[in-house]
Amino acid sequence: MTRVMLALLATLLAAPAAAHHVGAYVPKDNAVTINFKQVKxxxxxxxxxxxxRLFETGALRAEMRAHAATxxxxxxxxxxAALAASDGPEVExxxxxxxxxxxxxxxxxxxxxxxxxxxxxxxxxATGRKxxxxxxxxxxxxxxxxxTRDNKTSVAVRLAFDEAETYVKPATGAAAPxxxxxxxxxxxxxxxxxxxxxxxxxxxxxxxS
Amino acid sequence: xxxxxxxxxxxxxxxxxxLVAVLSIVCAELGGASMARFKVELTRxxxxxxxxxxxxxxLVGVRDVDERILDEALVKFDAGLRLFxxxxxxxxxxxxxxxxxxxxxxxxxxxxxxxxxxLTTGGAGYPVGYLVWSALxxxxxxxxxxxxxxxxxxxxxxxxxxxxxxxLTGLLVLRMIGR
Numbered sequence: 145m146t147r148v149m150l151a152l153l154a155t156l157l158a159a160p161a162a163a164h165h166v167g168a169y170v171p172k173d174n175a176v177t178i179n180f181k182q183v184k185x186x187x188x189x190x191x192x193x194x195x196x197r198l199f200e201t202g203a204l205r206a207e208m209r210a211h212a213a214t215x216x217x218x219x220x221x222x223x224x225a226a227l228a229a230s231d232g233p234e235v236e237x238x239x240x241x242x243x244x245x246x247x248x249x250x251x252x253x254x255x256x257x258x259x260x261x262x263x264x265x266x267x268x269x270a271t272g273r274k275x276x277x278x279x280x281x282x283x284x285x286x287x288x289x290x291x292t293r294d295n296k297t298s299v300a301v302r303l304a305f306d307e308a309e310t311y312v313k314p315a316t317g318a319a320a321p322x323x324x325x326x327x328x329x330x331x332x333x334x335x336x337x338x339x340x341x342x343x344x345x346x347x348x349x350x351x352x353s
Numbered sequence: 354x355x356x357x358x359x360x361x362x363x364x365x366x367x368x369x370x371x372l373v374a375v376l377s378i379v380c381a382e383l384g385g386a387s388m389a390r391f392k393v394e395l396t397r398x399x400x401x402x403x404x405x406x407x408x409x410x411x412l413v414g415v416r417d418v419d420e421r422i423l424d425e426a427l428v429k430f431d432a433g434l435r436l437f438x439x440x441x442x443x444x445x446x447x448x449x450x451x452x453x454x455x456x457x458x459x460x461x462x463x464x465x466x467x468x469x470x471x472l473t474t475g476g477a478g479y480p481v482g483y484l485v486w487s488a489l490x491x492x493x494x495x496x497x498x499x500x501x502x503x504x505x506x507x508x509x510x511x512x513x514x515x516x517x518x519x520x521l522t523g524l525l526v527l528r529m530i531g532r
Contacts, residue, residue: 166486166499167432169425174417246417253415270411278417 171281175203180239180285187232195235196227208242215245216346240289241345247283248338250275255331258324266314268324272331273312279334280305290341300337304330366452370473374448377477381441384484388434399430402491409494429495433487440480448476451518458524468517475513482506 173181179202186195199205208220219238226234254275258268283301291298308330311323365371388395403410403426410426412419451472459465482502489498 165436167429167436169428171421172424174420250415250417257413267411271413274411274413274418274422275415277421278415281421282417 171277174281176207177281177285179204180243183227183235184239187227187235190230190232192227192230192232196224199224199227204239204242207246211245211249214249216241216342236289237293237345240286240293241342243282243286244290244338244342244345247279248335248342250279250282251331251335251338254279255328255335258328258331265324269312269314269327272308272324272327275331276305276308276312283338294341294344297337297341301334304333304337308334362457363453364456366449366456366469370448370452370469373473373477374445374452376445377441377448377480378445381438381445381480384434384441385438388431388438395434396427396431399427399491403427406492409492409497411494426490426495430487430490433483433490437480437483437487440483444476444480448473451476451521454525455517455521458521458528464520464524468520471513471517471520475510475515475517478506478510479514482510 179198182198182202183195183204186192186198205220205224208215208223212220219242223235223238223242226238254272257271257275263271283305287298287302290301308327311327311330400423403423404412407414410422412422452469455465455468455472459468482505485506486498486502489501492498493501
């Protein structure tokens, strides 16, 4: 019986190894990115009627309307027209412009926040980190579409993003502490490169129409 | 018919220990049921409390940024409640099993009482840390709430359980060697 007791205790003593387990967080899609994926996969499956319905009733269109002031004119109508005309590449191009614009606006907002005085270096770095996460969440959705149209832009955004990330990483071991002041130039570069992409893609569309 | 005598028959731990263990399991069940019944209300309360303290959670006022922060905090808030439910249920059974071993093995009165007291308080207190952590997240943020719960509950109560279990293991090993 002593052996049984010892085995029982050995099992219980193994438990503290996993003590203070507080769960892991896996970031979820938001309504806009979910709707984007629904529309994208419907278009890829050539189910344009489904894609059009998902676009008209989903968060993507609502978000386009909410951001209408900073988006190229007619982006929403053009996307709907492209879906109605079963024009897959045109739908992809317009959605690429939309998400590039969202990422650009976030980069501009992050730059503006970091230009404001106040707060510790850690809190400013944390703010910068959160903005970078949000920028990447949107840009990542259209990076392939950007790269197939303009590889230099895609590389420039990713390089600027990588550089920005190094300035907001929390200090660990021998690594240098976060330096939010140096975060602004790469953010400005992201905003500028994406603005150029949006302008070029919109001009290209006007010329084609 | 003859029955072979058990060399060391199991001894039941004191009644108050069993009561604490059962109460721990009852609290776990109540917690689990409340978590399911009031899920919306709890989430709404936590969200409102977090929105009332933007600086604590690093909210910047941009929806695309803040929604991720709020989502993570709410997921952890919910995880804390779930972990309380699971740990309180499990530790209730652990208290019964380990104190029964202690009551059977530890002969010295003081050692037996101390081991049983440590196993019971540690086992019943440790799961409460998850409840504390969860409740503090809206007011103090993820990391600060975790630190408070660790120092206030997890470390003292967890240490009590670990010390008692090693002590008990040592007693058992000594007993095996002494045979």
